[in-house]
Amino acid sequence: MAGDKGPRRAPQEAVRAVREDIIRGVFAPGERLTEDALAARYGVSRVPVREALRVLEAEGFVEAKPYVGVFVKELSEAEAEDLLELRSVIEPMCAARAARNRTPEQLGRLKELVNLGWDAVREGRLEEVPRLNSRFHEVIAEASGSEVLGQMIRQLSQKIAWVYAVGLTLRAEDSWREHEEILAALSAGDADRASGLLGQHILRATTAYRRRLRPES
Amino acid sequence: MAGDKGPRRAPQEAVRAVREDIIRGVFAPGERLTEDALAARYGVSRVPVREALRVLEAEGFVEAKPYVGVFVKELSEAEAEDLLELRSVIEPMCAARAARNRTPEQLGRLKELVNLGWDAVREGRLEEVPRLNSRFHEVIAEASGSEVLGQMIRQLSQKIAWVYAVGLTLRAEDSWREHEEILAALSAGDADRASGLLGQHILRATTAYRRRLRPES
DNA sequence: GGGCGAGGGAGTGTATACGAGAATGGTGGC
DNA sequence: GCCACCATTCTCGTATACACTCCCTCGCCC
Numbered sequence: 001m002a003g004d005k006g007p008r009r010a011p012q013e014a015v016r017a018v019r020e021d022i023i024r025g026v027f028a029p030g031e032r033l034t035e036d037a038l039a040a041r042y043g044v045s046r047v048p049v050r051e052a053l054r055v056l057e058a059e060g061f062v063e064a065k066p067y068v069g070v071f072v073k074e075l076s077e078a079e080a081e082d083l084l085e086l087r088s089v090i091e092p093m094c095a096a097r098a099a100r101n102r103t104p105e106q107l108g109r110l111k112e113l114v115n116l117g118w119d120a121v122r123e124g125r126l127e128e129v130p131r132l133n134s135r136f137h138e139v140i141a142e143a144s145g146s147e148v149l150g151q152m153i154r155q156l157s158q159k160i161a162w163v164y165a166v167g168l169t170l171r172a173e174d175s176w177r178e179h180e181e182i183l184a185a186l187s188a189g190d191a192d193r194a195s196g197l198l199g200q201h202i203l204r205a206t207t208a209y210r211r212r213l214r215p216e217s
Numbered sequence: 218m219a220g221d222k223g224p225r226r227a228p229q230e231a232v233r234a235v236r237e238d239i240i241r242g243v244f245a246p247g248e249r250l251t252e253d254a255l256a257a258r259y260g261v262s263r264v265p266v267r268e269a270l271r272v273l274e275a276e277g278f279v280e281a282k283p284y285v286g287v288f289v290k291e292l293s294e295a296e297a298e299d300l301l302e303l304r305s306v307i308e309p310m311c312a313a314r315a316a317r318n319r320t321p322e323q324l325g326r327l328k329e330l331v332n333l334g335w336d337a338v339r340e341g342r343l344e345e346v347p348r349l350n351s352r353f354h355e356v357i358a359e360a361s362g363s364e365v366l367g368q369m370i371r372q373l374s375q376k377i378a379w380v381y382a383v384g385l386t387l388r389a390e391d392s393w394r395e396h397e398e399i400l401a402a403l404s405a406g407d408a409d410r411a412s413g414l415l416g417q418h419i420l421r422a423t424t425a426y427r428r429r430l431r432p433e434s
Numbered sequence: 435g436g437g438c439g440a441g442g443g444a445g446t447g448t449a450t451a452c453g454a455g456a457a458t459g460g461t462g463g464c
Numbered sequence: 465g466c467c468a469c470c471a472t473t474c475t476c477g478t479a480t481a482c483a484c485t486c487c488c489t490c491g492c493c494c
Contacts (some may be wrong), residue, residue: 058275
């Protein structure tokens with residue numbers, strides 16, 4: 001339910017590690033990932049690596065060509081738009097439920113993330129922002145109490161973090177101010193307000209993203 | 218890019234096979250799936266089976282407990298509702314794009330699916346309906362031209378087929394009549410109409426599903 | 435000199451083998 | 465008769481080894 005605290009297997013770790021590295025840009029889009037290299041990098045055999053790569057393929061981060069290898073996917077601008085639009089309809093739905101179902105522990109984690117986010121922005125550690133951003137939205141998804149919604153948002157959120165990380169992170173200050181307001185609404189249990197704020201939040205993020213891509217418009 | 222016609226590996230085949238079997242009810246919710254049994258069933262080693270199970274876990278069809286095994290997930294009524302609600306917002310978005318981007322080849326496949334669906338309904342082969350239903354919506358997702366949307370809808374659609382298949386399939390006649398109308402709108406390239414029809418379609422499906430669960434309401 | 439085909443190297447795909455952990459049954463004690 | 469503890473057994477988790485495919489290069493022929 002919350003964080004799987006159980007004994008994690010190597011593949012699960014590998015999935016997290018490789019995904020993080022893809023999002024952080026360690027592995028560039030289009031780059032080929034060889035199983036041997038990854039196995040050596042994480043100190044395990046090829047078998048767990050293969051399983052991890054299959055999961056990442058299912059999640060849409062890499063593409064596997066039979067007998068050739070796996071390649072980091074290249075996100076087109078259109079796909080980035082789709083991700084943002086998709087999130088813009090799913091997240092408000094999610095926020096409304098989170099306002100009703102969130103636990104105090106989850107509120108605590110959100111508060112911590114908001115603090116971490118502010119610190120990162122203030123101190124100029126912009127490379128950490130996409131990850132924190134992603135986690136903020138993931139916790140909201142978790143707080144909705146719906147496993148299905150949570151899984152969807154989780155994947156979306158990670159990919160969006162990737163999209164943003166490919167470029168630079170701007171709009172960071174405004175974004176975390178908005179996160180703070182959302183947290184307040186969730187804390188108060190105000191479903192309508194939480195849903196509305198999240199809708200605006202996503203809309204602004206989308207607009208900012210578009211402006212970055214096409215500054216002339 | 219439509220159907221991967223290339224040389225499929227065993228894991229990919231296994232994913233399809235196991236998922237189909239889960240949806241068809243061959244493997245009941247909560248049932249334990251042992252790797253050996255699946256390996257024997259499909260005539261391969263445990264390695265491809267493991268990879269397939271990891272993918273299915275990522276897709277949310279099974280749950281894996283370390284050193285214990287994988288179990289078919291049990292869909293709660295709330296999760297079924299979430300799936301339907303999720304689809305109700307995503308599909309219309311998808312249909313609007315499909316009306317603009319669909320190719321003649323895709324229209325042909327949709328037409329074929331509508332025919333197959335009608336036949337199945339008329340001849341009482343209701344066990345085939347969820348699968349055809351699922352594929353109809355998957356082709357629409359593909360026709361939208363967005364890989365991201367396609368992947369999302371694909372997963373959603375398969376899970377919804379599962380939800381429906383757990384009980385019986387009713388509303389089949391109306392459903393396929395509506396599919397026919399949607400096809401007409403797509404064929405005409407009318408985005409608004411396609412989007413609206415698909416919204417109604419999902420709404421009715423949701424209502425029917427709820428009525429089946431709580432006949433008294 | 436250019437095009438074509440065979441051979442070698444690299445890397446994936448799969449099977450087999452062995453070690454680790456958990457569920458289960460039996461046995462002893464209370 | 466019931467409960468706790470231990471050994472057995474079943475299954476998963478991982479490593480190692482081998483077969484198959486693809487790609488690139490070198491040599492041959494036109």
